[in-house]
Amino acid sequence: MVHTGRTKTLLFCVLFLVCSGHVFASNTRINCVDCHDSPRFKTAYKGSVHGNIGCTGCHKSFESLDRHVMLKERPALLSCGTCHSEIEKVYRNSFHYLYEDFRCYDCHYEIHSLKKERGNFKIAVTNNCTRCHANDEYVLSGHGAAVMKGNKDSATCSDCHGLHDTRAYHTSGEKYILEAREFYNKTCKSCHSNREMMVRNNISPDNVRYYEETYHGKVQDLGYSTSVAGCADCHTAHNILPQSDPGSTINPKNLVRNCGKCHPGIHPRFAQYKAHPDYRDIRRYPLLYISFISMVALLLVTFTFYWTHTVLWWRKVYWEKHRLEELGIKLESPLTHEEGIQEVRRFAVKDRVMHLFLVLSFFGLVITGFPIKYHDTLWAKVLIQVMGGAHNAGLYHRAAAVVLIVLFFIALWRCFRFIFPKGLGSKGRSGWKERLFGPDSLAPNMNDWRQFKGMVKWFFNKGEYPKFDRWTYWEKFDFLAVFWGMVVIGGSGVTLWAPEKASYIYPGWVFNIASILHSEEALLAALFIFTVHFFNTHLIPTKFPMDPIIFTGSYQLEELRRLRALEYERLVREGRLDELKIKHPGISLKLVSAFFGHASLWIGLLFTLILLWTFFFG
Amino acid sequence: MTVAQRNRGITACILVFLALFSCSADTPSKERGRRYVDPEGTLSLIRDKKAVIVDTMSDLECMDHRIPGSLCLPLEEFENMARELLKDKKRPVIFYCESDECLRAGVSYDKAKAAGYGEIYILRGGLPAWKRAGYDVESVERVKREPVVSVKRGALEKMAKKKQGIFILDIRSEDDYSKGHLAGAVNIPLYKLRKRLKEIPGNRTVLVVDENGKRSFLASCYLINHGFSDVVRLYGGMEYEEPQKWKGGKG
Numbered sequence: 059m060v061h062t063g064r065t066k067t068l069l070f071c072v073l074f075l076v077c078s079g080h081v082f083a084s085n086t087r088i089n090c091v092d093c094h095d096s097p098r099f100k101t102a103y104k105g106s107v108h109g110n111i112g113c114t115g116c117h118k119s120f121e122s123l124d125r126h127v128m129l130k131e132r133p134a135l136l137s138c139g140t141c142h143s144e145i146e147k148v149y150r151n152s153f154h155y156l157y158e159d160f161r162c163y164d165c166h167y168e169i170h171s172l173k174k175e176r177g178n179f180k181i182a183v184t185n186n187c188t189r190c191h192a193n194d195e196y197v198l199s200g201h202g203a204a205v206m207k208g209n210k211d212s213a214t215c216s217d218c219h220g221l222h223d224t225r226a227y228h229t230s231g232e233k234y235i236l237e238a239r240e241f242y243n244k245t246c247k248s249c250h251s252n253r254e255m256m257v258r259n260n261i262s263p264d265n266v267r268y269y270e271e272t273y274h275g276k277v278q279d280l281g282y283s284t285s286v287a288g289c290a291d292c293h294t295a296h297n298i299l300p301q302s303d304p305g306s307t308i309n310p311k312n313l314v315r316n317c318g319k320c321h322p323g324i325h326p327r328f329a330q331y332k333a334h335p336d337y338r339d340i341r342r343y344p345l346l347y348i349s350f351i352s353m354v355a356l357l358l359v360t361f362t363f364y365w366t367h368t369v370l371w372w373r374k375v376y377w378e379k380h381r382l383e384e385l386g387i388k389l390e391s392p393l394t395h396e397e398g399i400q401e402v403r404r405f406a407v408k409d410r411v412m413h414l415f416l417v418l419s420f421f422g423l424v425i426t427g428f429p430i431k432y433h434d435t436l437w438a439k440v441l442i443q444v445m446g447g448a449h450n451a452g453l454y455h456r457a458a459a460v461v462l463i464v465l466f467f468i469a470l471w472r473c474f475r476f477i478f479p480k481g482l483g484s485k486g487r488s489g490w491k492e493r494l495f496g497p498d499s500l501a502p503n504m505n506d507w508r509q510f511k512g513m514v515k516w517f518f519n520k521g522e523y524p525k526f527d528r529w530t531y532w533e534k535f536d537f538l539a540v541f542w543g544m545v546v547i548g549g550s551g552v553t554l555w556a557p558e559k560a561s562y563i564y565p566g567w568v569f570n571i572a573s574i575l576h577s578e579e580a581l582l583a584a585l586f587i588f589t590v591h592f593f594n595t596h597l598i599p600t601k602f603p604m605d606p607i608i609f610t611g612s613y614q615l616e617e618l619r620r621l622r623a624l625e626y627e628r629l630v631r632e633g634r635l636d637e638l639k640i641k642h643p644g645i646s647l648k649l650v651s652a653f654f655g656h657a658s659l660w661i662g663l664l665f666t667l668i669l670l671w672t673f674f675f676g
Numbered sequence: 677m678t679v680a681q682r683n684r685g686i687t688a689c690i691l692v693f694l695a696l697f698s699c700s701a702d703t704p705s706k707e708r709g710r711r712y713v714d715p716e717g718t719l720s721l722i723r724d725k726k727a728v729i730v731d732t733m734s735d736l737e738c739m740d741h742r743i744p745g746s747l748c749l750p751l752e753e754f755e756n757m758a759r760e761l762l763k764d765k766k767r768p769v770i771f772y773c774e775s776d777e778c779l780r781a782g783v784s785y786d787k788a789k790a791a792g793y794g795e796i797y798i799l800r801g802g803l804p805a806w807k808r809a810g811y812d813v814e815s816v817e818r819v820k821r822e823p824v825v826s827v828k829r830g831a832l833e834k835m836a837k838k839k840q841g842i843f844i845l846d847i848r849s850e851d852d853y854s855k856g857h858l859a860g861a862v863n864i865p866l867y868k869l870r871k872r873l874k875e876i877p878g879n880r881t882v883l884v885v886d887e888n889g890k891r892s893f894l895a896s897c898y899l900i901n902h903g904f905s906d907v908v909r910l911y912g913g914m915e916y917e918e919p920q921k922w923k924g925g926k927g
Contacts, residue, residue: 156804157774157890159741159813164821189823190893 090117093127102171138162148223180205180214187215196296198305211255218245239283239290246289268334273554273573275334276433282448292316292333317566324558331557331566337574349571353578360582364590367532370517375599398616403638405611413608416465417658422458424584424665426451431577432672459551466544497527497628500538506531525623532594543583550576585669588662596659604659609651610643710785712800715809718743718770721797727768729799730761732780734867737894739817743772743806750867751780752849754787765793772799772806775890824896826911827883835881835908843880847895848887848914857914858885866895873902881906889913 090113091100103109108116117133125131139146154160163169165186175182184205188197196202196215204212219225225241247266249255256263269275274286292308299306307316313329321328337346382388405413426445429438445451477494480486495503510531512524529537550572553560557569596604607613619626629635643651713721721727722745731738731746738748747761751773762769769788773780781798788796799806807813827835836842844861846853853863864872866886876882882904886892892909899907910916 150807150810156807158821158893160821190825192825 088123098168098170105173106171107174108169108172145222148220152220152222152224154224178205178208178210180210180212180217181208183214183216183221191215199296199298200300201298202296209259211249211259213249217249218242236284239288240281242290242295243278243283243288264336265334268336270433271337272334272570273430276430277448279433280429280439280442280448282442285448285452287320287333291320321558325561327565328557328561329566331569335570337570343570345567346570346574349574350578353575353582357578357582357585360586361589364586368590368593370514371598372593374517374519379599398614398619400615401612401640401642402615402618402635403612403640404607404618407611410609410611412465412468414654415461417654419458419461419465420583420587421658421661422454423462424580426455426458427580428584428665428669431580432669432676435672435676437668437672456555459548459555462544463548466540466548469540497625498529500529500534502531502534502538506534527622527624527628532590536591536594539586543579546575547579547583550579581669585666588666588669592659592662596655604652604655606648606651606655609655610647612640612643615639710782711797713770713797714800715806715811718797718799718806719811721768721770725768725795727770727795727797728762729770729772730784731803732771732773732784734865734869734891736819736866736869736898737774737891739815740819740894741803741813741815743803744812744814746772749784751784751787752865752867754784758788758791762788762793765791766795768795768797769793770797770799772802774803776801776804778802819894819897820901822897822900824893824900824907824909826889826892826909828911829916832883832910839881839906841880842883843877844883844885845876845895846885847891848885852887852914858910861885866891869895869898873899876904878904881908884909886910886913888915 094100114133116136116138118136120126120131120133122131126133137146139149149155149162154165166172184197184202197206201213205214225238250261251263251266253263269289270279274288277283277286278288294307297305297307299309301308301310303309304311306312310329314324314326317329317331318324332343332346335343335346337343337350340347425441429441429451430448432438442448442451445454476499477490478486479493493499494501505527509524509526512521513531515521516523553569553572554576557566560569595601595608615626626635629638718727718729722729729743729746730749731742732749732751734750735748738746738750742748749757749761771781771784771788772778773784778798778801781802785796785798801808803813844858846857846861846863847866847869848857848863849865850863853861853865857863862875864875876899882896882899884892884896884899884907886895886909889910889912892913896907896909
């Protein structure tokens with residue numbers, strides 16, 4: 059058709075030239091439409107959106123009409139970007155241009171009669187895109203149906219994929235997976251966190267925020283959206299339907315299969331997990347609310363008590379030091395007594411090795427876990443990047459958790475052996491109560507209460523520093539708190555490690571509770587260790603900046619006598635003091651202890667500063 | 677422990693460390709021995725050394741859009757056509773294709789190397805990189821773009837029931853086709869499509885199948901321009917799998 063049309067035009071022109079003589083010679087001015095006289099050039103063009111710029115607005119002029127008529131010279135086409143430069147700039151990076159070599163007129167089909175879209179722009183976009191992308195799913199989806207009904211908030215193709223800047227993300231070949239997911243997640247969120255828009259369309263405006271409070275959301279926000287479920291993984295990209303629709307992926311009937319895409323082998327009750335719950339909403343999520351409030355209360359009570367204890371203790375020691383300095387009194391130097399500088403063993407090698415691994419695993423857990431908790435901070439992103447991504451951080455976290463769990467079971471076994479050193483036989487059982495509540499035990503007893511009262515009196519200058527035996531009440535608390543901590547943080551951690559298997563024991567909403575418990579208990583543990591434990595053992599002015607005893611294992615007799623008078627007296631009475639006397643630790647052990655101890659201490663303190671800063675100002 | 681023993685221990689540690697390190701780094705094994713050039717380098721090679729640029733896609737794609745002045749030498753026809761088209765073995769040759777990875781250009785490169793061409797290159801990032809760098813392309817014989825619907829595999833059965841006698845046209849290479857294809861598919865590689873157009877029945881629905889969904893569009897348009905009224909293409913090509921789980925890690 060086109061070919062015959064062109065031949066006719068050519069014939070006409072040749073005849074015209076023959077009859078009229080040389081065009082330029084006769085100085086006759088002719089118009090393009092004299093030859094190109096089809097209705098689309100002659101009439102439709104004038105009424106088109108470009109009608110006012112004329113043929114040479116897009117087609118450059120030519121040198122010789124003769125040559126043009128003989129089809130030897132074709133006027134070059136000006137790029138649309140000459141005028142539409144902004145569009146051209148983004149279009150040059152779009153998928154359609156880079157990989158399919160689309161030109162403007164491939165979508166703006168009839169460029170000569172192109173008219174401005176009248177009516178609903180979103181419907182026009184949908185109609186135009188679906189000429190090729192006849193995706194039934196979108197047209198059926200909540201978005202598509204709403205667009206077709208005239209809803210101007212609902213997303214049309216271009217709202218997610220861009221119009222001229224259609225992203226060059228082809229996910230089918232598993233390429234650009236990260237970029238594509240980041241882009242699409244961002245796009246979903248940009249509308250769904252628009253409060254006004256969501257409210258007027260009767261959709262919860264906080265779903266994005268609630269999602270970002272879940273593990274999925276946090277890891278995604280850190281920049282590792284390929285490791286977790288993003289918006290489209292559960293809601294699909296195009297077939298997005300309300301929950302009540304039987305075709306929706308989030309319809310209760312389809313939910314198990316939907317979750318199962320990433321979590322294979324789950325029990326159906328896995329699907330009771332809430333993907334974006336509001337744990338502050340007591341009516342809809344009472345158990346979550348209670349879990350959160352309980353954890354907050356636990357944190358508040360623990361820190362109110364211990365930070366007060368710490369401040370009072372520090373005040374007492376510092377003021378006392380000041381008083382002695384003012385009076386010019388110097389404490390007796392242990393050097394004056396030969397026996398005072400004798401080293402006494404406090405921690406056996408296995409205690410120290412366990413503590414060493416405890417430090418390593420604890421720091422490992424904190425460094426790999428907290429960036430997820432505080433995902434929206436710069437330090438979290440840097441830390442995760444240093445570790446080689448969220449996936450690696452997750453592996454390290456689990457490895458450290460295994461170390462901690464093993465230590466916990468060793469500790470349990472050692473407790474058992476402490477109480478029943480000769481087994482559970484009738485012989486072995488005898489005397490267990492004495493051992494459990496004896497002076498070498500870490501179990502609390504009435505003495506601790508008395509010592510605590512004595513300590514408080516001492517804080518307020520109302521009494522002497524109490525006499526302690528082998529373990530003080532705060533040391534016992536440090537030890538016993540781990541049992542609570544391990545049950546809560548270990549239990550929730552193992553649940554979140556293998557939620558698929560956990561779903562055979564309890565329903566999916568337990569994972570929501572586990573997330574809250576794990577996260578808040580982690581904060582409690584980290585802050586407790588880095589503030590209370592560090593102060594009690596290292597930062598107190600008498601030991602500042604660090605007490606290496608947990609690494610070297612021994613201290614001087616003078617110190618034992620001063621800090622643990624009851625133990626000292628007991629050891630002398632029982633004649634066991636000589637057993638504990640050992641050689642002064644070697645320089646290498648001291649150096650290693652100092653290095654490791656200081657490194658841990660300062661990393662912990664730095665981390666505390668960062669945590670507190672994030673908590674209050676982040 | 678003697679000094680020698682200690683040194684051996686240290687060396688072993690370093691080696692283990694290096695081995696671990698090298699595992700985590702990108703291994704450019706696929707690139708080994710192949711020379712790459714970027715769009716700017718391509719321009720200077722053309723200007724300074726009169727390099728030839730070779731489009732390794734099918735002639736249909738090459739004529740539709742190519743780097744100005746390119747030769748059309750489909751990968752599959754290298755053996756037949758190279759002697760004719762690339763006579764001067766000393767002149768630099770730059771191969772490119774239409775994907776970021778440039779697999780076709782890579783294979784052409786190896787063939788050219790085996791054939792004794794002295795100075796050969798691959799355009800890094802292919803035609804998309806050329807376009808991204810802001811350079812234009814030329815169209816010698818442009819295939820008019822037409823709306824072509826793509827069908828997902830899941831919807832194929834439904835379509836087969838509705839439309840009797842779908843003609844499945846597999847435009848991949850003979851090799852790819854022989855490794856596995858849809859039941860009843862007929863193989864006409866894209867580089868032969870112009871010549872073998874008559875083999876396609878005009879009265880049936882034609883389903884165009886390619887590797888990854890990127891080439892079937894142009895082939896479908898070509899068919900429509902040549903009078904085929906009912907042409908659809910397979911969404912994502914033969915390599916496409918419904919994304920079930922996206923693996924962890926970055927990009």
